[in-house]
Amino acid sequence: MQPVAIGLLGLGTVGAEVARLVMDREGAFARRVGRWVVLRKVAVRDPHKGRSLDLPIDRLSTDPVEVAGAPEVDVVVELMGGIEPARTAVLAALRAGKDVVTANKALLAEHGAEIFDAARRSGRAVAFEGAVGGGIPIIQSLGVGLAGNRFRFLAAILNGTCNFILSNMTRSGLSYDEALRQAQSLGYAEADPALDVDGTDTAHKLAILVQLAFGASVTTALIPRQGIDTLQSADIQYAAELGYTVKLLAVARDHGEAGLELRVAPRLVRRGSPLAEVTGPDNAIRTVGEPVGATLISGQGAGAGPTASAVIGDLIDVIVGRAALTARSLDLWPGGAPEPRLCSPRDVRRRSYLRFSIADRPGVLGSIAQVLGRHGVSIASVIQHDPGEDDQPDAPVPLVMMTHLASEADLDAAMEAIDRLLVVSPPSVRLGVED
């Protein structure tokens, strides 16, 4: 059996687990791919760091671009993260005629076109199952198993940190800050969670999924997004009272002529529906395709084990030569693809949850309802609790509403007008409902 030599870039959370599996399960991999899989070279930042893994020091390098291009390396596995030097290393590997496996969603979302162009030129494959949904085989499912479908809709929970925080805010009534601290102390959130909680990470992953399911090349900047960092626990509690759970959802919907709706935002999801029941750090992707109908796939969206599972699956796919065939069949991020038509807020109609802080006096509900009515927004239900006894007499009181279907543009305009009313303390809260 001819060995296949891996160049591994990064030996952190995911890289170390991948290295462990490649070494521990040597025999199983050899049976799967018909070749011995060996770790030939490993790039790290600090070669002297203590590591749980026993690697001869001469296999370590601090130059990922050199490892990527090294003639003795057959396949490059990029697990450093970030844009540079990952981008340069991946391009160097492809130009040197090597297949690449990566879990780097930021890199693909931002530079997919450049990377897949380089892959096409050299006839190589880039496999990236680990970039979306951890161990969930969503890339294979959309690109291969469900390849005969036309997708019309996709809604997904793609960030485990956010889902963990929201689950805890829902279950224990914690504030966002408390839930974030808990997630950090349990290892479910990074010290700097900005890219997770502001929706950027979810938007990266949505850009990748949209390429696969809709064949549309969108960069993250085109995806409107709202994070969970401004969510208040009051809204989660009111949503629960109305029978909903709040989830950070990535949504893509094909509106035909009107264009593609893309959005990352906290959304109300009806309790008991499949995405509502995905709790803790799990991820899930729900798609609706023709002819398959609705499909849901869920599991651990991050962590060393799940992500390594995806990377190893990709490694097998690449080594047996399947990934190259998939790449040719899917033609991802094709060169010169026109920007997809994105639909305007006029064309997107949804139900919404609204919360206002209002002066506790007669007639306020009426004035708000009037403004909504003027913008064509009709009210489905209202919650207004009696102010508690301890509340100050002049303190603003909450008013919660659910609307019927209305266009996003009308809702935005109505909210702006309402926030100008003297009896309302801005900013009011609006969260969409994903039915």
Added chain:
Amino acid sequence: MQPVAIGLLGLGTVGAEVARLVMDREGAFARRVGRWVVLRKVAVRDPHKGRSLDLPIDRLSTDPVEVAGAPEVDVVVELMGGIEPARTAVLAALRAGKDVVTANKALLAEHGAEIFDAARRSGRAVAFEGAVGGGIPIIQSLGVGLAGNRFRFLAAILNGTCNFILSNMTRSGLSYDEALRQAQSLGYAEADPALDVDGTDTAHKLAILVQLAFGASVTTALIPRQGIDTLQSADIQYAAELGYTVKLLAVARDHGEAGLELRVAPRLVRRGSPLAEVTGPDNAIRTVGEPVGATLISGQGAGAGPTASAVIGDLIDVIVGRAALTARSLDLWPGGAPEPRLCSPRDVRRRSYLRFSIADRPGVLGSIAQVLGRHGVSIASVIQHDPGEDDQPDAPVPLVMMTHLASEADLDAAMEAIDRLLVVSPPSVRLGVED
């Protein structure tokens, strides 16, 4: 572009939808596979039957084996169902050097070894995503996306007819017979539902999944199974009272040295857990692998559209040459594989739900508890309702129990002994809990 010629065997529910998609989406398929996909020959039983599809009569044949072997056919898609002539036709196709796509779970479960042996000899692939879980891409997920894992556990809802019937018995309190009639009138159950409701169809699919996830070759006959046709609505109602839903589950669990546990049976599943929330005709597969952890995949388990989605996915996989690589990598149903060690009821411990019909007099609960105790089964909780006022004074009354963990062998022995007590009207009911 060189065309690829399909020989389609069967133009029924699934076959007609596959034919429609191949013709309607010609351009999309050509882009995916780099060749024009044409329906060259179609085998049916009755060539004069009126069909929604417009096929020239000279493409129809009543001889599937002839179509399978015809030199002008490149790929054979078998959608007739049943063992013969499907088996002979598939073997003829493979011997003639053609790849095969099939959705025929009975054929693979019963003759997998023979068919995959023929495929290996001729270096061809057999793709069978449609055979398990309709459009759910479970075969690709286990065989490719999750290929780097060792599986320890699999639990699945694999028969849409049964899940539809059980969901309706749960929701509307219908009897089994009423729910079956409703399923038939809505097209969710066949006129002769025997193989669905007695668990045979589920066992076929479990045999296939076990081959993929555990690499174990088991024929359906080796899988102990119990259907839903003997379930009583009382048990579904008591289960609900205890916080459980009854599902027909296929379960495979690796007990290491003790062997593999395989079982098809109605099981109590805790409400709110992922499989409990799969309702109506949907299917779902939950797996636990190392390093990926738990993964769930669900969707429509049958029907023309979902199954055609799987068949088209396989067709693309086969035509681009990926299926052949997968076949070589997975080596399914290898020749001369030893029968796997199946574990004995001594080694399987689970909690159980028990229902007895007992004489309504003091001391009966005590005698039953005594027998259970003698067999090492301890009781976790008991439900005994006051007999209703209208009940006859001497009529037996129900006694429901949940046990702690106990071995299947001990439970069986205890149930046998209890059914011999004079104060008990046999047969008593025992349903396992899947925790």
